[in-house]
Amino acid sequence: MQVGFKSGITSILILSALVAFSARAAEPEEEVLIQYKDVVVTPADFQAELETIPEQYRANVAASGERIHQLLDKIFVYRVLAREAQEQGLDQNPEVQQELKLEKEEILGKARLRQLRQQALADNPDFETLARERYQANPEKYQQPERVKVSHILIKTEERSEEEAKKLAEKVRQLALTEEKPFSELALEYSEDPSLEKNKGDLGFIVKGVTTKPFEEAAFALEQPGEISPVVKSRFGFHIIRLEERQAPKTKSFEEVKERLVEKIRETHLNQVVQTHLNQIRNAEGIQMNREAWQKLKPTPSAH
Template identity: 35%
Template sequence: MENKVLAKVGNTEITALDMEKVIAAMPGGRGQEQFNNPTARKQLLDEMVNREMIYLNAVDEKLEENPEFKKLMDEAKHNLLQQFAIDTLIKDIKVEENESQEYYEKNQEMFKSPEEVRASHILIADEEEARKVADDVKAGKDFAEAAKEHSICPSKERGGDLGFFSRGKMVPAFEEAAFALEVGEISHLVKSDFGYHIIKVENKKVPQTKSFEEVKGQIDDYLLRQKRTIRYADKVKVLKEQYDVELNEDAFKA
């Protein structure tokens, strides 16, 4: 990207790179979307020029000598130096391939995807009506159409489709029936607090262990955080021997 000079305020240049930095720093990454056209970027440039004039005027007015400003500068320096020291302490920490692989091998259970079922259902409040609908679908009536006609569950709009779910996501009676059915099989009436369910299993997923490649990034992030935490704790332990620390325990009493 060519770093064009977009404006000059006194002897200060405002460049395209300066503008990109402002846009990139906007919360939530909204800058690129908000300033994606020439009109919006011109408005942003105008505001950058305004702020630079405010800055230059503050220098001329010697506001940097104001005691309140000096206090703010001291606080900012304290916080920046504190964070810089932490960043410097941990910046060289890395996670090696063999460390990730070893963690993966020792923690296989963490990377197992559970058994899942994809089921559709028809939920009916009245038992007699539910039995009639159950007889109809078992006699060959299209399950999705029956769900749209009779079900009182919002899933009726999708032909009763509930998508995939694992154990512990549905009420016990429903879950027990769904996981016991074979793919394509339709249940007898299943009673729950919501009414009477007619369940059809559309698909099943058996438990699987994710591959190392699938979870390597997740493992690396975890191990990196762990290493950084240990390095930080070790440093604090040493510093406690170096500096006197007094805690006012009474301040935390109710």
């Protein structure tokens, strides 16, 4: 299994120093997940590493045995390498010490930002009421366009001539029209769509502008559920399309958009709180900026 290493031995030392000391005994009540000599990895280490992953991805990582394994492997390998680096005296290198200092400050800074977000939620803002007010002020913004739910059977032209493919598609269409077999069974028998095993030909709802033009026109020309289209040619091959359901344009109800709208307002509120604090830092009185010294940071053009 591969580990996503940062470049340079200094990063190994940084992670080791800031997540946990590379060689420490587990607390008596702590469960040991990995142990090698005096190097241990505990659930607390795993949780600390998990916190470094963006919040929206953490649940997926924690639900995957493979991702958990990868994360534990990363912690363990970094920790052993860091121990080796310390034995080599790399932690005394001035450049490494400067990187450790900067990394520590960045981690503490991120912890402060998380604290600000948590504090912004302490008063339990009524995001649902705000979401409802936003919805009621502009309900037309939440329009759902006309859409159709369709299934299809795809006959490709890659391994047969176009004439042969069309002939086979016409044959399959006639079988679909007889309704002797469910359309899904015909799809499993004849369709060459790569996603067939997953959806049995069911493409779900589609709206205009997301599929190839010939397919879209044929799909939206169907009117009644169960109706079968003529054979349609697209850049993928020949299609037989079946209409499952048709929905006219509508304004989504508040309940349909509430969860997404509440989350959007919540994130906007938290980001505003954080940004306000950052602006206060940047605009604080007494900050001195040596812009002449800044210019010296630019690389000097090499003479040719």
